[in-house]
Amino acid sequence: MTASFGRRAWLRYSAAMSEQNHLYLVDGSGYIFRAYHQLPPLTNRHGQPAGAVYGYTAMLWKLAADLHHADGPTHLAVIFDKSSKTFRNDLYDQYKANRPPAPEDLIPQFPMIRDATRAFSLPCIEEEGFEADDIIASYTVEAVKRGWHVTIVSSDKDLAQLIQPGVDMLDTMKNERRGPGYVQDKFGVDPDKLGDVLALMGDSVDNVPGVPGIGPKTAAKLITEYGTLDAVLAAAPAMKPSKMRDNLIEHEGMARLSRQLVELHREVPLPDPLDDLVLGAIPPEPLREFLTYHGFNSLLTRLDGSSAGAGGAMTSPNAPRVQMKLAGTEEGGAPKADPAPGFMAMPPIDRSLYETVTSEDALDRWIAEARAEGIVAIDTETDALDSITARLVGISLSTGPGRACYIPLAHGGTDMFAEKPDQLDAGWTLARLKPLLEDEGVLKIGHNLKYDLNVLDRAAAGIGGLRIAPFDDTILMSFDLEAGKGLAGHGMDEAARAHLDHACIGFKDVAGTGKKAISFAEVPLDRATEYAAEDAEVTLRLWHRFKPRLHAEGVTRVYELVDRPLVPVIAAMERTGIKVDRDYLSRLSGEFADGILALEKEIHEYAGQPFSIGSPKQLGEILFDKLGHKGGKKGKAGGYSTDVTILEKLKAEGSEISGKVLEWRQFSKLKSTYTDALQAQINPATGRVHTSYSLTGAQTGRLSSTDPNLQNIPIRTEIGRQIRDAFIAEEGKLLLAADYSQIELRLAAHMADVPALKEAFLAGEDIHAATAQELFGRVDRETRGRAKTINFAILYGISRWGLAARLEITPDEAQDMIARYYDRFPGIGVYIGDTLEKARATGFTQTLFGRKTWFPRIKAAIQHERQGAERAAINAPIQGTSADIIKRAMARMGPALERAGLAETRMLLQVHDELVFEVPEADAEAAGAVIREVMENAASPLVTISVPLAVEVGTGKSWGAAH
DNA sequence: GAGTTCACG
DNA sequence: GACGTACGTGAACTCT
Structure with missing residues (x-):
């Protein structure tokens, strides 16, 4: 049989013989966007963005693997939109006009996805002038005529109009099959009425106008009541007077237009005959080539593993089925979310490749390699945790996967007579590295580069210190991408496990623990090299993971303009002390x-x-x-x-x-x-x-301070306050403290757009007194105190019980007070509602500068967990925006002081809304003016705040006196 | 290492 | 009817 039948001919025959043909129509275009947004922005072996391609490939794999299932496909085609212009644009020029352009890193994936389809030897169908939806509808109509079953692989609600007996939908991302019940559940009507409902409610994504004020609920009600859109429109004049009635009459034309826009064109000439869509053997070679090109190793492994035993896949028509079955179902058939360890753009980490650099030639080779690559990850090893006292022990570099080295500099301990391993001189090495680290053409990457900056700058004191520029910091990238998102911290080990599925050698494994712990300088060079070079390589790999995500996930601005510039600034503050x-x-x-x-x-x-x-x-x-x-x-x-x-x-x-x-x-x-x-x-x-600041310690974007914490020095009580007097200026200098006054309340007034609060701030009033006047009609000690408590309660996400406890009143009374606040300060309630709604929908909140904080527990089933997340979500945009603003001020402060000829003024501390400086007595006044100017205008031009940001400046010999 | 307490914004 | 009460931190202490 195989001798006389061509492959396609046989497949056609075999399909015809099967009891029930089942056509799968895959909405390729719809899939691309969802895969893009739901999968991490992976890159392929060539560094090209390929996350959507991978998701798409995995989905096809799974579908093809279902071939043998009772309700699996016998026929399959992938349908794409050909161009953005279709007949719908002739009907309505605004159709889909509000679509943002496709993300930059998605565009190159469009052709790659067509390649993927061809790699599976599957038909790839598109037709000028029609959307994928219309082609899918037309194939569906034809298949139904022939008595076939049809499954539409898509999550597009417009396509749900086609659902009928024998036709269902499959959402592969949610792994959900949808029949008529789905449309009833979701839209309250049967699929054949769905077009009328969609026409009434409109669609903001496709810019289908619909009728204003009518959403899914009202639309369903009307269609259920009157039967069709035409009937609804005809009956409108007779409805009882209401806004809705007026809208129906006024926007009748738009409603009819919307009906045409959502209508699927069901008579597109079929580009390929139905029979040609038969799904059969998938030749492994094109697929292997494709998977290899991209480095989709997990899929490649499956392909090879499963075909090994099915040798004659190409000649025996039965074998391919077996092959795909083996391939696709071994893991319960869920490759779509497979963050497969094998799917690394790069080969696995191999520590045996690392080099220990002990000669000048070898170092020069590495420097040349870094220059050639234009990118190098760097990590320093020291003998202590804090970057101010730690001694430099060695430096590791990585220029690419498998390319990493360790340069030991101070191994063998401090005893100058003890025998030490051969190693380069630290001073010479730093001098040699300095031009590379300062080379504008070579991007330096560190994980918590602030630490390395401090260590290297101190070690290089003899050669005038060391800058590192330009640079990226993967700990900040991790933080800006996923603050709050489950990971406890953003440290290298944790990040490597989460994003590279790689377990780094633990510090304990090389240095031991407890009494037996040794300094890194005592670690033998071979072990030290494995440990240190691995850290550099991991940093480089993390960068490859994170870099494309910054743009795709909208955090480039906060990373590049708020957090990254702070690294050298904070490092300098720490060194100054x-x-x-x-x-x-x-x-x-x-x-x-x-x-x-x-x-x-x-x-x-x-x-x-x-x-x-x-x-x-x-x-x-x-x-x-x-x-x-x-x-x-x-x-x-x-x-x-x-x-x-x-x-x-x-x-x-x-x-x-x-x-x-x-x-x-x-x-x-x-x-x-x-x-x-x-x-x-x-x-x-x-x-x-010398405190140490963490840029990634607080989920909202605030800094935190440790060893010692200088952000919680007493001030509220007289006795505690005395401790502030221990912080003093050097001889001939003064401490200058500059505080933002009520910055969070000002931001709340702006962000929630509360007229009464904004006016009070613009008029320079005492905000708590103004609140007391508004709430209680009088201002005295007691009402002002209560108003102050309530103002803070608002910032923190109020609960009646919390407020009740603070004010020592009953929860009912507290509830009344909250209601009064919402009433007098309209905007607050809306702000809270919007913030929560967005947090629930997206999982995160954002500051005015775009900083994201994730709240995975916002949907927790346990009430108090969920409520806790809600309160935090209400607070995060405000606290976070305040943090962004002071960070902007800090980043600009040095250059501003320098321009003003005040380079001797040094920034020492940050306490959330306060900056502390040490300034020569003679410069105090001038410095105060510059500092105030920078702080008050720190938000602009990125963000415009509709209330002034006021800064109070004080000076004194001690911190206590400067307040 | 968890739990409690308390210092700050 | 109980939950445990405001948001964000870090450090010291006790006790298991």
Whole structure:
């Protein structure tokens, strides 16, 4: 049989013999966009964007693999839109006119997707002047006439008009089959009435006008009631007077036009006869070639694995079916979301390829290679975690997959007489690398480059320091793409696991842990090379993953204009540090110690026994069990809660021991967290304290500060405030503190567009007093205080219970107050509603600068989790915009000061809405003016804020005095 | 390492 | 009817 029949002929014969033909019509064009948006923006082996191609290929694979299933395809074709102009544009020139142009990195994928189709040897159909929908409709009509089953592979709701007995739809991305019930569920009518419903409701995506004010619900109601669009329009004048009636009459023409636009053209001449669409053996060779070209390795593996046993695929008509079955169903047939480890644009990481660079020639080779590639990832190895004291131990570079090296510089410890491995001189190496690192034509990539910048700049002090430019930072890319999106952090190991499916060698694996831990300088060179070079290669690979995503996901602006410029700025702030008065702190520590001792005695006397006051467990037992105070259990572990609100309450009820415990807590907090800790943090070499800022620590885009945290130095109480006086200026200089006044409320007024609040800010009024006037009709201490609480509650995402607890009123009263606020400040309610709606629809919120924060729990089934996410989502755009603005100010500050001849003014600290500078006394006034100017105008020109941003500036010998 | 408490914006 | 109450952080301490 095979000898006398051609392949196609046989297939036609075999299809005719099967009991039930089943035609699959794939909406190729519709699929491209969904695959593009739903899949990560992968690149293929040639660095071309290919995410949509991969998604599409995987989907075809799965469909073809279903061939053998009872309801699988016997015939299959992929239909594409040929051009953007169709007969619908002649009907209505605005049709699809609001479509944004296809994303830049999608355009090259269109032809690649047609290639994919051909690689599967599948018919690829398109027709000038018609949309894919019309061709699909026409094939459907023809197939139904012949009694075939039809499955339309698409998620386009317009195509749901074709659903009927024997015709269904398949949404492969949601893995959902849709019959008539789907249309009923979703649109409230049968598929044959769907066109009328769509005509009434319109479609903003295709720019089908419809009738204003009529959405899916009303449209379905009308069509159900009157039967057809014509009947609805005819009946309109007789309807009871309403806006809807008026709209139906006024927009009758548009409704009829919309009907034509959504109508599918069902009589397009079929470009290929139905029988030619038969699906049979898929020759493996073209497919293999295609998969190999792109580097779709996971699919390639399946192809090879499955065809190995089916040798005669090309000659035996039965074999191909077996082949595809094996190929496509081995994993339950879900290749579409397969982030297959094999689908890396690059070969797997192979640590045996790394080179240890110990000669000048070898280093020069690597520098030349970096120049040739125009791109190099860099990572430094040191002997400590903090970048200010850490000593440079080695540098790793990577110029491409499998191309990475490690340059040891200080291995073998510090003992100058000990035997050390052969390695290059650090000073010579840095001098050699400097031109490369500063070469405008070579992009440098780091993962948390701020760290490397600090280490390298200090190590290169002898040669005038080191800049790195231009650069990209993959930790910031990760943060800007996915803040809040599940990953705990954005560190290299975690990022490599998440995005490269690769487990890096752990630091512990090379250096050990606990007592046996050794410095990286003690790690043998072979191990050190594997570890360090891997980090550089991983950084480079992460960059390849992230770079195309920045644009595709709309975060280029925040990355390039807000976060990335901050890296050298923050690095410089960390290196500068701030002077701290050790003697003063030591005196304070002593005073606090005395206070603690005296209080301890008193507390033990009240308790009638000694106990550990710092233990909430013991304290709870003393207060509630022994002394009989009431306060109930609260904590998760069943213990008593003894926090400040409880103790304040007890104190107000006359419990003297509670008051003493509060005082004791304040003293011991101040001593252990601040006066003692801060002294220990003074860098002996500089006499200053150098905090470390994290640019990726806070989901909203704020910075965070650690080791020590200089963003929570006391200020609210008089005793705590004394600690601020320990932060001082050098001789002949002053500290200058510049604060944004009420920046978050100002942003809320702008973003929610609240007229009353905006006016108050424009008039320079006391905003809490103005709020009190508006809410309570009078301003005094009490009403202003309440207004202030409510204003903050709004920023934080209000709940009646939260507000009730703060104001010590009932939740009902709090609810009334919230309602009053919404009433007096229209805009707030709308803002909250819109923000939540968008967060639920997209999964993220955005700042005015485009910063995304993801809220995966916004749809959590557990109420309090969901509500927590909602509150955070309400706050994030405001807190995040504020963070963006001060970051813009910081990035511009250095150049602005320099232009003004104030280069000696140094920025030291950032505390969310405050910047602290050290300035020569003589320059204080001029610097204050420049700083204010930069901060107040930091949003523009990127973003225009409709309320002024006010900045308060103060100076003094200490931070305390500068406020 | 989790839980509690408390310092900041 | 209970949930645990505001958003974002980091550090110190206790106890398992």
